[in-house]
Amino acid sequence: MESRITEKLKILADAAKYDVSCSSSGGKRKNENKGLGNAEGMGICHSYTEDGRCVSLLKILLTNHCIFDCAYCVTRKSNDVKRAAFTVQEVVDLTVNFYRRNYIEGLFLSSGIFKNADYTMERLVRVAKKLRQEEKFNGYIHLKTIPGASDELIKEAGLYADRLSVNIELPSEMSLQQLAPEKNYSEILLPMGSIKDQLILAKEEKQLFKSAPAFAPAGQSTQLIVGASAENDHQILQLSNQLYKDYSLKRVYYSGYVPISSDNRLPIITEPPIIRENRIYQADWLMRFYGFNVQEIVDEQNPHLDLDIDPKLGWALRNRHMFPVEINTADYEMILRVPGIGVKSAKKIVSARRFTPLNFDNLRQMGVVLKRAKYFITCQTKTMYRQDFDSQTLKRRILFGDGSVRSSLLTQQLDLFKQVG
Amino acid sequence: MGLYTYDGTFEGLLTVVFEAYERKTWPHTIEQEHLAQPSMFGQNIAVTTDEEKVSRVWKGLQKKLSVGALKALYHTYLWEQPGFEMLLFDYMKLAIDSKECIEDNYAASCVLRVQQAAKQMFREKHRMEAFVRFQKTADDLYYATISPDFNVLPLIIQHFEKRYADQRWVIYDTQRKYGAFYDLNAVTLVNLESQPDKRTSSAANNIFSEEEDKYKQLWQVYFDHVNIPERKNPKLHLRHIPKRYWKYLSEKQPRLQLETK
Ligand code: SF4
Numbered sequence: 001m002e003s004r005i006t007e008k009l010k011i012l013a014d015a016a017k018y019d020v021s022c023s024s025s026g027g028k029r030k031n032e033n034k035g036l037g038n039a040e041g042m043g044i045c046h047s048y049t050e051d052g053r054c055v056s057l058l059k060i061l062l063t064n065h066c067i068f069d070c071a072y073c074v075t076r077k078s079n080d081v082k083r084a085a086f087t088v089q090e091v092v093d094l095t096v097n098f099y100r101r102n103y104i105e106g107l108f109l110s111s112g113i114f115k116n117a118d119y120t121m122e123r124l125v126r127v128a129k130k131l132r133q134e135e136k137f138n139g140y141i142h143l144k145t146i147p148g149a150s151d152e153l154i155k156e157a158g159l160y161a162d163r164l165s166v167n168i169e170l171p172s173e174m175s176l177q178q179l180a181p182e183k184n185y186s187e188i189l190l191p192m193g194s195i196k197d198q199l200i201l202a203k204e205e206k207q208l209f210k211s212a213p214a215f216a217p218a219g220q221s222t223q224l225i226v227g228a229s230a231e232n233d234h235q236i237l238q239l240s241n242q243l244y245k246d247y248s249l250k251r252v253y254y255s256g257y258v259p260i261s262s263d264n265r266l267p268i269i270t271e272p273p274i275i276r277e278n279r280i281y282q283a284d285w286l287m288r289f290y291g292f293n294v295q296e297i298v299d300e301q302n303p304h305l306d307l308d309i310d311p312k313l314g315w316a317l318r319n320r321h322m323f324p325v326e327i328n329t330a331d332y333e334m335i336l337r338v339p340g341i342g343v344k345s346a347k348k349i350v351s352a353r354r355f356t357p358l359n360f361d362n363l364r365q366m367g368v369v370l371k372r373a374k375y376f377i378t379c380q381t382k383t384m385y386r387q388d389f390d391s392q393t394l395k396r397r398i399l400f401g402d403g404s405v406r407s408s409l410l411t412q413q414l415d416l417f418k419q420v421g
Numbered sequence: 422m423g424l425y426t427y428d429g430t431f432e433g434l435l436t437v438v439f440e441a442y443e444r445k446t447w448p449h450t451i452e453q454e455h456l457a458q459p460s461m462f463g464q465n466i467a468v469t470t471d472e473e474k475v476s477r478v479w480k481g482l483q484k485k486l487s488v489g490a491l492k493a494l495y496h497t498y499l500w501e502q503p504g505f506e507m508l509l510f511d512y513m514k515l516a517i518d519s520k521e522c523i524e525d526n527y528a529a530s531c532v533l534r535v536q537q538a539a540k541q542m543f544r545e546k547h548r549m550e551a552f553v554r555f556q557k558t559a560d561d562l563y564y565a566t567i568s569p570d571f572n573v574l575p576l577i578i579q580h581f582e583k584r585y586a587d588q589r590w591v592i593y594d595t596q597r598k599y600g601a602f603y604d605l606n607a608v609t610l611v612n613l614e615s616q617p618d619k620r621t622s623s624a625a626n627n628i629f630s631e632e633e634d635k636y637k638q639l640w641q642v643y644f645d646h647v648n649i650p651e652r653k654n655p656k657l658h659l660r661h662i663p664k665r666y667w668k669y670l671s672e673k674q675p676r677l678q679l680e681t682k
Contacts, residue, residue: 005639006638006639006642009639009642009643009646010642010646013642013643013646013647014646016647017646017647017648017649018649030583031583031584031586034586034587035586035587036585036586036587036588037584037585038583038584044547044550044551045551045661046551046552047551047552047644047662047670047672048657048658048661048662049644049647049648049649049658050648050650050653050654050655050658051648051649051650051652051653051654051657051658052652052654052656052657052658052660052661053649053652054661055644055647058643059647094639097632097636098636098639098640098643100555100557100563100585100588101554101555101556101557101563101636101640102553102554102555102565103554103640136587258649258651258652259651260651271651272651272652274652348527351525351527352525352526352527352528354525355521355525355526355528356526356528358528362527362528365527365528365530365533366527366528366533367537
């Protein structure tokens with residue numbers, strides 16, 4: 001018995017790991033029934049994989065049997081891998097026992113499609129329902145909706161899950177046709193739209209009746225695969241921007257394509273585009289927390305994010321006329337745009353300068369990192385550096401330090417990176 | 422200037438503040454009674470904790486500081502790093518003497534240092550909440566040991582009380598030799614009679630439930646299979662889980678081999 005469940009866990013964790021979303025934050029489920037667990041507020045990473053990703057949820061597939069044949073997916077029908085399926089009870093037991101030992105914040109359950117969409121979705125919902133009703137489980141539950149599942153099932157899923165996701169995977173209809181012929185955009189966007197409507201409805205009802213049932217209180221998210229198809233960063237970020245706006249998504253996750261599949265519909269790459277993925281995350285961050293407009297980050301003329309510098313520095317170098325920023329008088333919004341200054345530092349600066357005019361030493365003591373910022377700020381009109389470098393020189397100094405002899409060698413290496421991405 | 426000694430409690434420290442103002446004698450050092458060496462210079466003043474004085478100082482601080490800042494003071498006390506008493510004293514004196522609220526004045530070194538201490542405490546608290554691993558004993562008690570860098574046990578109790586309302590659990594600080602025990606109703610602080618680390622040694626392995634090894638092993642299996650080797654990044658991995666925390670983590674222990682039947 002024991003070995004069977006171990007075997008299943010191996011197969012179904014392996015198959016689920018390429019879905020990169022792992023967040024367990026934003027939950028609002030309190031432990032009010034003296035049951036098990038509490039999913040209020042910030043999620044916790046209970047461990048980290050050797051590739052440095054947060055392990056917060058038990059992330060598994062219910063089964064890796066699938067009737068579809070998406071080129072980028074290990075679970076695709078035509079791929080020769082071992083198949084397995086958990087029973088509903090097995091998933092419930094694993095989740096509860098891991099949770100009680102403080103290994104996890106909850107469950108992220110997804111599945112290959114066996115038989116048909118509703119048949120599969122119904123089982124996912126059953127796991128969540130059992131956890132909530134029989135185990136009195138208040139931990140985090142993230143369910144992935146199966147493409148093509150009925151509206152009723154998605155609605156029911158939202159009653160038990162904290163978060164629902166509909167994965168778009170490919171950033172354009174054309175790539176979808178090529179790489180996932182059984183899927184299409186409208187079929188993906190339909191449930192996304194209906195989840196959004198449900199979220200709004202539940203919120204309105206909540207205002208009227210306190211006892212109205214919650215619907216996926218941590219909202220919905222999606223994932224885009226980067227590097228399995230030809231879209232550039234501009235297209236990808238435009239799409240995310242739209243998703244945030246039109247579908248009020250909580251998160252868009254980006255997954256650098258890991259060359260797991262030898263399917264001949266895919267580009268031949270040897271390493272996942274990790275740097276590119278990272279730059280896209282940084283750009284996404286700028287849109288969500290730093291008040292940047294997507295057009296400021298990439299546009300038709302510059303459709304690719306610079307791989308050797310982060311997008312905020314890139315923006316600053318293209319907009320030198322906005323600098324230097326005087327730390328003691330500039331708006332919070334502008335301080336936030338200084339390369340190297342994050343949300344925390346910006347807030348600290350704005351509150352500390354009410355007491356006393358700040359100088360560079362004050363900033364240093366407050367833990368503001370000046371390595372980049374020093375080229376873009378003044379403190380009481382004093383500069384730490386000549387500000388008249390041209391953008392190229394500035395970029396070099398920031399990347400390689402002030403005396404940059406080795407720079408040519410390193411530039412070559414960065415060019416190599418660029419090709420990989 | 423004087424050397425103040427107190428009983429090691431947070432209340433004791435607040436009493437020191439009261440006495441210092443009363444006598445207009447500012448401390449150059451504050452030490453716990455049982456650690457203090459009498460000083461040859463200045464006065465030696467032994468302070469006895471006094472509820473009335475504690476409450477007057479605390480009320481005064483409440484008028485000057487937000488709840489967040491008051492918490493930061495308590496956390497700095499639990500931080501227990503050398504010099505924390507004088508740091509707290511300087512902070513409280515600055516707060517009491519200033520007309521304006523000083524808690525965001527990071528240009529003042531005591532404000533900055535209290536904030537840094539509070540940040541270290543927050544980090545350690547967060548790590549303990551993440552890395553505590555319970556093992557289930559044969560009598561259905563979930564048992565975990567910790568030895569944190571700072572005294573964060575009092576700060577993590579609430580988190581676990583909310584989370585595990587329906588199971589009995591113990592978290593024991595092996596370094597400071599006390600623990601928190603939840604009995605399905607409330608949490609009490611306990612000193613265990615027998616050494617807990619002996620209880621977990623292999624000789625006493627039978628105190629853990631039969632399932633325990635099974636789930637420990639399943640967790641190790643999960644950890645190994647959620648990893649994507651193509652993305653390996655040991656530096657990032659270590660930044661997230663510094664080696665000194667590995668001792669807590671079953672996934673970082675040698676792999677268990679269960680007999681398969
Ligand atoms: S439907 Fe989902 S599981 Fe099936 S092949 Fe496509 S991506 Fe993979």
